[in-house]
Amino acid sequence: MLKKGVERKEVLRALGEVFRAHGYEGASLTLITEATGLGKGSLYHLFPGGKEQMATEVLADIDAWFELNIYAPLRNADDPARAIAAMIAGVDQYFHSGGRVCLVGMVALGAARDTFAASVDDYFARWQVALAQLLRRSGLSRSQAQRRAEDALLTIQGALVLARARSDAGIFRRALSDLTARLLAPPE
Amino acid sequence: MLKKGVERKEVLRALGEVFRAHGYEGASLTLITEATGLGKGSLYHLFPGGKEQMATEVLADIDAWFELNIYAPLRNADDPARAIAAMIAGVDQYFHSGGRVCLVGMVALGAARDTFAASVDDYFARWQVALAQLLRRSGLSRSQAQRRAEDALLTIQGALVLARARSDAGIFRRALSDLTARLLAPPE
DNA sequence: GACTCTCTGTACCGATCGGTACAATGTCTT
DNA sequence: AAGACATTGTACCGATCGGTACAGAGAGTC
Numbered sequence: 001m002l003k004k005g006v007e008r009k010e011v012l013r014a015l016g017e018v019f020r021a022h023g024y025e026g027a028s029l030t031l032i033t034e035a036t037g038l039g040k041g042s043l044y045h046l047f048p049g050g051k052e053q054m055a056t057e058v059l060a061d062i063d064a065w066f067e068l069n070i071y072a073p074l075r076n077a078d079d080p081a082r083a084i085a086a087m088i089a090g091v092d093q094y095f096h097s098g099g100r101v102c103l104v105g106m107v108a109l110g111a112a113r114d115t116f117a118a119s120v121d122d123y124f125a126r127w128q129v130a131l132a133q134l135l136r137r138s139g140l141s142r143s144q145a146q147r148r149a150e151d152a153l154l155t156i157q158g159a160l161v162l163a164r165a166r167s168d169a170g171i172f173r174r175a176l177s178d179l180t181a182r183l184l185a186p187p188e
Numbered sequence: 189m190l191k192k193g194v195e196r197k198e199v200l201r202a203l204g205e206v207f208r209a210h211g212y213e214g215a216s217l218t219l220i221t222e223a224t225g226l227g228k229g230s231l232y233h234l235f236p237g238g239k240e241q242m243a244t245e246v247l248a249d250i251d252a253w254f255e256l257n258i259y260a261p262l263r264n265a266d267d268p269a270r271a272i273a274a275m276i277a278g279v280d281q282y283f284h285s286g287g288r289v290c291l292v293g294m295v296a297l298g299a300a301r302d303t304f305a306a307s308v309d310d311y312f313a314r315w316q317v318a319l320a321q322l323l324r325r326s327g328l329s330r331s332q333a334q335r336r337a338e339d340a341l342l343t344i345q346g347a348l349v350l351a352r353a354r355s356d357a358g359i360f361r362r363a364l365s366d367l368t369a370r371l372l373a374p375p376e
Numbered sequence: 377g378a379c380t381c382t383c384t385g386t387a388c389c390g391a392t393c394g395g396t397a398c399a400a401t402g403t404c405t406t
Numbered sequence: 407a408a409g410a411c412a413t414t415g416t417a418c419c420g421a422t423c424g425g426t427a428c429a430g431a432g433a434g435t436c
Contacts, residue, residue, distance in 0.1 A: 022299045025214045029424060040425080041384040050425065101297055108353035109294050111210045120353050147362065150350070154363055158346025162338070165296035165308050174335065175342055217394060228395080229414040238395065 098163035098172025268326035286351035286360025
């Protein structure tokens, strides 16, 4: 029998990778059973809501990871430079230096966007707010802090797209490095 | 009968919008027949290679648009500031100020990437080279020009993702405006 | 050992997928 | 008018889609 909490997390992780690799509509039940090692019976027992519930929970799981490893440290930090460095390091780790795609960004671009619009918006909104508040504490005006936080999110997303499009992880690393400098620059 | 050149372009434009709206794998033949007004008979007469050929030609069509409206002006320009402003204006127009998604970026993120890897890479590579050469003529070092061009492409892609994720076209416009300033900034 | 209740493999469902076959229709040439 | 050829609608193909039904296996309790 499943150790409920633990196993479910592992299933969600496998689901996440399938969605990342094939997109929401492209992740067929066949692919999902292969990736998770679970038959349809188990799958629909764990997720009575089908694919949509799977994706919803995967997004929630991603959100939880970012809340714990990115947003909360940003909120609780008192040294902006260290906090930003930690965020960049966390992002670099999470996205495997550009080798791993952002599922949230992917969903945002696809047809499934409307179904998950709230989760998608929330993911970016909470990140931006947490980062902007930190930047504000470091001396930036409210609007400058918001703009820089927006720039940070957009740079990360763009770097992921371009790195994958050109199969060049260097793009991602260079973008993160430049971004760090831009975030830490003195107020204009 | 079809006026071959003209009608085909129109079909390709409709195809492009279907692919943009539903992704490559999500664009079913049913959706395609509805969007183009063409039955399967006509579709497979025009594109014997099926969906893959349709997507290939759509990508080629996009490439041709950028070659004409973006890359070539960049190459032939002698006033960098004007050329960059024109590029930004062209991009803003093409992407409907963030309301229209980049099909190339979308393909890059999805499972169809490998099938169209060459076209995807080419699209970004030619853009980056054209822009970097212009920046070089404006006094930047080779590596600086390359980095700034890379930054430009990635910013545009990221802005498209974030604007769509948050349903906020303002993000795209702000990103383009900031980008213009960054591209025109004096060498570091 | 019998009774629960959770979990899972398998067979099956109607719908839709991308693609093919082909007869009928239209249009141009002579 | 007749023949050639481009174009199209429709019926159909096997495969796969997401999802359901359900019998039975597995583990925990008494």
